[in-house]
Amino acid sequence: MKPTGSPSPRPPRQACAEYGWTAKAEHLLRVVDPVDDTYRRQMNRQLTAQESRPKLARDLCHGKRGTIHQAYRDGM
Secondary structure, X not given: OOOOOOXXXXXXXXXXXXXXXXXXXXXXXXXXXXXXXXXXXXXXXXXXXXXXXXXXXXXXXXXXXXXXXXXXXXXX
């Protein structure tokens, strides 16, 4: 006779699932911590740096308003 229902997860798989859950819980608790906001400041600093890189690339490669401000020079 076959057992009904889904089989229980294997121990290593279950351990990985529990570890993932605890990592997510720790992240959320550190984000919403009202006393210490250094974790949020780190995240904000990283996001700001990530968002400014494409803006810099647009300004360097395409110029302002999509026009190139310097003439093309031979040898570049």
